[in-house]
Amino acid sequence: MSRLILNKLILQGTTYKRTISFNKGLTIISGEKTSGKSLVLSLIDYCLGKSGKIDFNVQRELDKRCDQVFLEMSINKEVLTLKRLLKEKQTKISIYFCSYNSIDEYTPKTLDIPDAMKILMNKLNVDEYKLIRHQKHSNKKEIENVSFRDIFRYVYIHQHELGTGDFLGKKDNFKARKNPHAFKMIFNLVDVDKEALNEQLVKVQNEIEDIRRELFGLNAYLEDLDETDKVILHLKSGKLQEEIEKNKKRKIIILEKSVNKSNKNDENKMYIKLKEDFNLISNKIFQFQNQKRKIQLSISSKEILIDDYIKELKEIEETLEINYKLIIPEQVIECPLCSSQIPGHNHKDIIKNENAEKTLHRIKKQILGKISFVKNLIEKENKKIEQLDKEITILSEKQSIYDDALSVYSKKTNVPYLSQIDSINSIMNNLTKKQEILKEGLRIHNKIEEKDKLIEDLKNEESRLIKSIEALQIKDDKKDIIFNFLDEEYQGFMKRFKYDTEETFIDRSLMIPFYNGASVYAHESGGLLECMQLSYLAAILNSKIEGHGTGHPGLLLLDSISKYVGTLEKNPEVEGDTTNTEEKINDPEVYDEFYKILIELSLNHQIILVENTPPDKYDSIYTKYTFLNGEKGLIDAEKNELEQIAY
Structure with a gap:
């Protein structure tokens, strides 16, 4: 089962750094309004290929302190780190095939967003689907890719989509027309022709051969440098780092002595x-x-x-x-x-x-x-x-x-102490240069390992394509099994939200949920829509465990689930005072059921939830961060990791 797990989000600038880590199960991020809770999900979305930029007119603290963001993740036990700049070259994503802490030893692959998304698709063992459609006011046709970003709409549900008619980006025609195809990709229901698969197979095989040639050149270069043993390089680099740290401490002591001499x-x-x-x-x-x-x-x-x-x-x-x-x-x-x-x-x-x-x-x-x-x-x-x-x-x-x-x-x-300072600076400079040369060797070793892993991924893709060619036609009984399972799960969750299941199903042509014979886009009640949407998403996640929804990354990002089951009511103790209000849950049983279902899902999938004030009994267990307005929000000066590192 291919699964994507988010490990941590790192916000970084020249003088600021903050790391937000996530649980592998359920993570709740709570706090006050405008404190940066939703920004965490927006930055995850940004790292994973969102086309729009971050609005710095709104996110002023982020603008002031940060210029790049990193997202460390695991896909099938392989660790990747994505880097995206916030203020320039926003159309590029750099991929490090390592954890964030090891990026100095790796050379990133910097790609345009669509190409970066292809790599994520390959890691998740899902092939992009090409959709042919007619151009507006023309007989000409054009090809659109149904990609990772289209599948990601089934992962990240924005607060303005949850419980509304804009679920899965319905109001955007460009997104909406690709949703059924993204659904088919999730469940491997795409019907493609043999010629297209054969062309794709040849392309993969050629790519494998090209990478093998590159590997030959990299290994030859390491032999020329006499740096073929990665373990020895690591040991040498570690010893040099120890020497650099020792000299830093000596320099600090000498500089302090120099200051005491009051040399002006x-x-x-x-x-x-x-x-x-x-x-x-x-x-x-x-x-x-x-x-x-x-x-x-x-x-x-x-x-x-x-x-x-x-x-x-x-x-x-x-x-x-x-x-x-x-x-x-x-x-x-x-x-x-x-x-x-x-x-x-x-x-x-x-x-x-x-x-x-x-x-x-x-x-x-x-x-x-x-x-x-x-x-x-x-x-x-x-x-x-x-x-x-x-x-x-x-x-x-x-x-x-x-x-x-x-x-x-x-x-x-x-x-005073000039000769000593000069001597230490000279030593540190030479040590740093030597270490950089060793790191270059390590980067090449890591690049070789990265390409070996890429060949392995391509071979898996090759096997997958060969199997697809052998079994081109999607069996109707397979489709029946998938939708029967989804219907059963979807109806089960709707029952838990106190809705009957008559004419409640997932449509087999539109691929969207229905309740009482009407689609999720026909109903108007925010509470009902939210229950339909969460039941639908939960059914898709559970299908993955049964081996059906293999193309889904296996995680869920939700923003503000209390929006349509709560209401602001006047505090009865202060009659006539409309400014003193407190949030009341309109349907506490349904609201509590939301959390129970998310906790159940988190046993096999990662769930990240943003909520202002989660219930106390869940808050103490699953809330990892609580942000406050102003200086105690996401961009908190006291949480600056760069200031916590000793010089």
Whole structure:
């Protein structure tokens, strides 16, 4: 059973960091209005590919303190961390194939949102579905992808959708028309043609081969660096880190002594400033050189890839030459026993196959296209190296100027403990550079492991496609089993909410819940709609346990479930006072049943609930965070993890 579990959300800026962790079962986030409760779910949604930006006119504290957000998750025991910037390049998502704490040792895969969502779909063992539709006011057709974002509508129910007619984004025609297809993907009810599956299978097999070629280049690079043992690299990096920490502590002690000397000489301050600038330039040069090495590695891998493509192209051309251009004249074959003569078959007529020839020409064209594409990438990377070389040259000239200035100042000034500070800075700088080189080796090792895992995922996809080709037609009895189960579960939950089950079902063509013969979009009562929606979502989750809803990620994000079962009533103790109000639950039994069902679901699925004031008996057990208005909300200065780390 493929399952996505959210581990933690990390909000981060240059001077601020806060981590919000989640239970694997039920997590309740409570608090006052406008304290940032719903923002937690919005940021999860943002990391998982939401197209809109975060509105900083509303989220001012987030704007002030944070510029990026991370989401660590587990999919089938594999840990991934997604990173998305808040203020620039919002159309990109970076994927680290590791936990958040290990991202320094990994190189992220930075992708456009749709491509990042494809990776999540592959990890969940679900194939994207292409939907063909007619363009408006035209006979032309266009293709739309039904993707992870469409399935995610069955996971995250926004507070403005729950208990309303906008359930599953119904008011957005673009989303609404894809909902039935997303439902089919969840339950593997999509009927596709054999040719499309075969094309997809070939694409996957080619991708596996391309990754194997990349792995060859990465392993060759590690051998050249003599860094093939990952365990030794980890040990070396750990020892260097210990040395860096020791020198940091020594430097702090010396600086404190220097301060006690009350040195106020302006020339000394100038010397220290020059030294800091000199070190910054040195570090920048090192960073550019490091970037240059990585690009050179990338070019080497691509050159190996081009060599392989050229060999493949040669084989295709030879096959075309032999089979479709070489003409063997007709021959007369004489029988050695009776001397009778038999006309020989033309070799060209036997071998020539028009479809096969077209296929070979198409493959040849694809290979030529790949060679051209990779060469263009190499050309762009060579231009990047040229630019880096220019930057390094400019910085080296600046470094030389600063070095001359420092030599003059060092003769004229008498800075207390200067030689010790310089010595420690020099040691720390060298240790940091050595550690960065080791980390580069570790990143390559991790990249190799990541690609090995990708090959494993692609092989699983290959097996899945082969099985789909073998069993193309969806059996009616399978569909009956799924909907019978869903109906039974849906009706069971509706009974628990005190509704009868006559004409209560999930429609098999619209794929939406009905009550009393009317759909979830026909009813107007907010309380009834909320019960229908929660029963429907709970039925889908429970079906996953039975092996039906395999395409559902297996989690649920809900915002404010008390909205339509509670009402604001005047406090009877203060008659006539309309400002003094308290929240009363209009139907406490149904409200309590909501929580009981969510707790039951959380035994096998992750549930994250945002609620202002959950009932006391559940609050003490499942509430992980309680936010208050103002400074004690989600962006809480006292919870800043960067200030809690000792220098």
